[in-house]
Amino acid sequence: MRSLFKRALVTLAVATAAVAVSASAASAxxxxxxxxxxxxxxxxxxxxxxxxxxxxxxxxxxxxxxxxxxxxxxxxxxxxxxxxxxxxxxxxxxxxxxxxxxxxxxxxxxxxxxxxxxxxxxxxxxxxxxxxxxxxxxxxxxxxxxxxxxxxxxxxxxxxxxxxxxxxxxxxxxxxxxxxxxxxxxxxxxxxxxDSAGTGLAVAALVVAALAAVFAGLAWRRRPSGN
The missing domain is CATH 2.60.40.2230 (Uncharacterised protein YcnI-like PF07987, DUF1775)
Incomplete structure (x- = not known):
């Protein structure tokens, strides 16, 4: 679980950075x-x-x-x-x-x-x-x-x-x-x-939402069966 969490955080950081760079370059x-x-x-x-x-x-x-x-x-x-x-x-x-x-x-x-x-x-x-x-x-x-x-x-x-x-x-x-x-x-x-930067922010929001859904699904699967 911890390794999955770390990989997800890395993915989020890379995706957000890519979106930010793309938006900055497009609006420069x-x-x-x-x-x-x-x-x-x-x-x-x-x-x-x-x-x-x-x-x-x-x-x-x-x-x-x-x-x-x-x-x-x-x-x-x-x-x-x-x-x-x-x-x-x-x-x-x-x-x-x-x-x-x-x-x-x-x-x-x-x-x-x-x-x-x-x-x-x-x-x-x-x-x-x-x-x-x-x-x-x-x-x-x-x-x-x-x-x-x-x-x-x-x-x-x-x-x-x-x-x-x-x-x-x-x-x-x-x-x-x-x-x-x-x-x-x-x-x-x-x-x-x-503004293309607005599009970049929207994409970043979608990335965050998708990762949140992944974390929620993992947490649900790891719940004790008695709860």
Missing amino acids: HVTVNPSQAVQGGYTKLTFRVPNEKDSATTTKVEVVLPVEQPIGHISVKPVPGWTVATEKTKLPTPVQAGESTITEAVTKITWTAAGDAAIKPGQFQEFDVSAGPLPQADQIVFKALQTYSDGDVVRWIEVPADGKAEPDHPAPVLKLTGKTAASPSAATVAVASD
Whole structure:
């Protein structure tokens, strides 16, 4: 019984550590939430930026919006302690978005920290953007640049490929689907895809529950027959 208990504890420790590492690795880069939206619709995009350095803070975040997939309207939510600037580009070919004709679009958003607002080691910040109507495309790749106080610039610009391992510096990607009756709402998608770390915690909870059930079964089998 004692050896079984020790082996179970080892299994629990390994499983929990694996889940924690997996969740940490999956959430360590710049991401966009939700990860999916509807073509032609409007949505709130949240760019989550974690600080990955132990000895420097994140002082600037730049997000590039592709000019070949213009978004008609962009507005940004103020972030305390950060200034924000948008850059517009004249489109080579006007794009029809509903009843409007788009001749120029926002192609870059830059957030800059003032004073103590920079993202410190072990912390993250979220930057909200209202966007729409979204283009008729399969996905939008938002290339992002993260500038640290030591001058280092991390370029989150690599495009993940289907069926291949995630690159070292993946760009945030928003998948787009056609508008159908079965299409999930933006709120539903946001809850479902908000954070892979949440999934990791759920898996860890399942591991703990399963091991508790094993211990309960062993205890039941070893009860004296007279009880």
